[in-house]
Amino acid sequence: MDITLLLLLFASCAAVYGKPNVLFFVSDDMRQQLGCYYGPDFPAPVHPKMHTPHLDELASKSLLLKKAYVQQSVCNPSRSSTLTSRRPDTTHVYSSEHYFRKVGGDFVTIPQFFKNNGYTSIGLGKIFHPGPVASGDDDPVSWSLPYYHAPNEQHWKNKKHGSWKAVSKKMREEKELPDIQIAQKAKSVLQQLTNASKPFFLAVGFHKPHLPFIFPEEFLDLYPAKEIRLPDNPYAPTEMPSIAWHRYDGIAAYPDMKGLNITGDINSTIPDFKTLELRRAYYSAISYTDYLIGYVVDELKRLGLDKNTIISFWGDHGWQLGEHGEWSKQTNFELATHAPMMVHIPGVTDKGIVTEHITEYVDLFPTLVEAAGFPSLPVCPRDSSNVTLCTEGESLMPLVLSNSSKDWKDVAFSQFPRSHQKIGSVMGYTMRTPSFRYTEWVKFSNEPKFEPDWNALHGVELYDHRTDPEENHSRAHDASYKSIREMLSRQLRAGWRGARGI
The missing domain is CATH 3.40.720.10 (Alkaline Phosphatase, subunit A)
Known part of the structure; x- marks a missing residue:
């Protein structure tokens, strides 16, 4: 239709x-x-x-x-x-x-x-x-x-x-x-x-x-x-x-x-x-x-x-x-x-x-x-x-519509905050693609800026849903995933606007 x-x-x-x-x-x-x-x-x-x-x-x-x-x-x-x-x-x-x-x-x-x-x-x-x-x-x-x-x-x-x-x-x-x-x-x-x-x-x-x-x-x-x-x-x-x-x-x-x-x-x-x-x-x-x-x-x-x-x-x-x-x-x-x-x-x-x-x-x-x-x-x-x-x-x-889904987005963005005794406010930004879940935990400025500091990284997770759908093993520090992590990091930081090209 x-x-x-x-x-x-x-x-x-x-x-x-x-x-x-x-x-x-x-x-x-x-x-x-x-x-x-x-x-x-x-x-x-x-x-x-x-x-x-x-x-x-x-x-x-x-x-x-x-x-x-x-x-x-x-x-x-x-x-x-x-x-x-x-x-x-x-x-x-x-x-x-x-x-x-x-x-x-x-x-x-x-x-x-x-x-x-x-x-x-x-x-x-x-x-x-x-x-x-x-x-x-x-x-x-x-x-x-x-x-x-x-x-x-x-x-x-x-x-x-x-x-x-x-x-x-x-x-x-x-x-x-x-x-x-x-x-x-x-x-x-x-x-x-x-x-x-x-x-x-x-x-x-x-x-x-x-x-x-x-x-x-x-x-x-x-x-x-x-x-x-x-x-x-x-x-x-x-x-x-x-x-x-x-x-x-x-x-x-x-x-x-x-x-x-x-x-x-x-x-x-x-x-x-x-x-x-x-x-x-x-x-x-x-x-x-x-x-x-x-x-x-x-x-x-x-x-x-x-x-x-x-x-x-x-x-x-x-x-x-x-x-x-x-x-x-x-x-x-x-x-x-x-x-x-x-x-x-x-x-x-x-x-x-x-x-x-x-x-x-x-x-x-x-x-x-x-x-x-x-x-x-x-x-x-x-x-x-x-x-x-x-x-x-x-x-x-x-x-x-059967003929209109081929250009649909292939990524979802979620997030969750943490309060760390020494670090202060941290935001975990996560991204789900068809094959991976990738997460970066970064320093976060609350009011009035409400923005992440991507240079202050306090944790990274990378789960390969092709082989690990239950997310039991993070591959973020696995050398064989280095190029995948770099690609996913760029995509995560570009956010939903970057994913849509706007």
């Missing part, structure tokens, strides 16, 4: 239905542990069969991005970047303590764009990182109606429940799980919007599988304990610089982890019995989230809204479940930066399109804009602090 024909198709759909609605799903801490990712893009070589029928069905009717990479592997920076289509060095959001409108600029977000263009924009659950510090309490300017948080959210976030819990039906009757409340709210909102005169943008953010891994007990039955396996690489990569390591102290704070001698040090990890427990619980939490997405999509279909509703789904970053001995996210490894994303465009992707092209989360905003029939977003200038609407990504629409 060529671009002219596609645009004609969009125009004809708009003439029949009007502007398409958008159903915008987000999941927290979900790596690509879905059935539709089985194969080389699945996050681990040892696993039980995953039970994710609803997301697998959605993927079969979507542009499924097998190699989508976040711009920073932790909640607030990743969401701020994705929702504004700007990278962390533009949003200046590197932690949960910064709100992009205060430190980066007054940038238009995805829901705000649709609101500004005649849509009713509604937010439920976790879309922006919540709270007054991270998002001004869910970025009010992005929404047409008051924001919705589940009433029971704080109860089930309490660490007293432990790192995971399979919740009985009786306990749920006393205090329902918040993600179920969010799904039920989404269902009622869809019913109210059925005959609305304006198109809608409905954002539904589920908290799971974020810690603590809490889910209805029946989902545990999908993963018999005897089928769960330990990761095959519970050790740090050889030749890994210490600055690359994340000391996983967050998971150690749960009461059921006490007494397990969890230090978070390099080449330490959680005891085997607890690792198996946590992996089983994480899989169960993913299947629980899958069920909730199916619950909402089924209501969309029942109401007859599916024929004119774009559906996107993404997890805000990956997660490490004991691989490399690591837990949580907060690294530049493949498992932390690689996450699931798919976009369903009715009448266009119905037969399913699977791409192995490398894509980035900053690509989602311009994609939804074009899929909804709006003009393309302009590329951001080098200093876009005073530019309200632009993109540092690329629309994924060429990947929908």
Whole structure:
């Protein structure tokens, strides 16, 4: 299908239905542990069969991005970047303590764009990182109606429940799980919007599988304990610089982890019995989230809204479940930066399109804009602090077209900050190509410059995905990789603009 024909198709759909609605799903801490990712893009070589029928069905009717990479592997920076289509060095959001409108600029977000263009924009659950510090309490300017948080959210976030819990039906009757409340709210909102005169943008953010891994007990039955396996690489990569390591102290704070001698040090990890427990619980939490997405999509279909509703789904970053001995996210490894994303465009992707092209989360905003029939977003200038609407990504629409993907980019850029007692602020810039992951840890100047000092290098990593897809051996100091390292270093330092020739 060529671009002219596609645009004609969009125009004809708009003439029949009007502007398409958008159903915008987000999941927290979900790596690509879905059935539709089985194969080389699945996050681990040892696993039980995953039970994710609803997301697998959605993927079969979507542009499924097998190699989508976040711009920073932790909640607030990743969401701020994705929702504004700007990278962390533009949003200046590197932690949960910064709100992009205060430190980066007054940038238009995805829901705000649709609101500004005649849509009713509604937010439920976790879309922006919540709270007054991270998002001004869910970025009010992005929404047409008051924001919705589940009433029971704080109860089930309490660490007293432990790192995971399979919740009985009786306990749920006393205090329902918040993600179920969010799904039920989404269902009622869809019913109210059925005959609305304006198109809608409905954002539904589920908290799971974020810690603590809490889910209805029946989902545990999908993963018999005897089928769960330990990761095959519970050790740090050889030749890994210490600055690359994340000391996983967050998971150690749960009461059921006490007494397990969890230090978070390099080449330490959680005891085997607890690792198996946590992996089983994480899989169960993913299947629980899958069920909730199916619950909402089924209501969309029942109401007859599916024929004119774009559906996107993404997890805000990956997660490490004991691989490399690591837990949580907060690294530049493949498992932390690689996450699931798919976009369903009715009448266009119905037969399913699977791409192995490398894509980035900053690509989602311009994609939804074009899929909804709006003009393309302009590329951001080098200093876009005073530019309200632009993109540092690329629309994924060429990947929908069979004859337009040959010129697609072949590199994704991510980053993660570290604070070193002696060095000060360090930024790990990482780049994923089809064959390699290359990372440089450099001195970083925070406010007001927000820029790296490439001459102050504090660690280098080079992983060859052709022979080492689990990133177990850094080749940065291997003499046989000298020319490859030099080439990748030049490319990394040129950044995304250099990769696009702009």
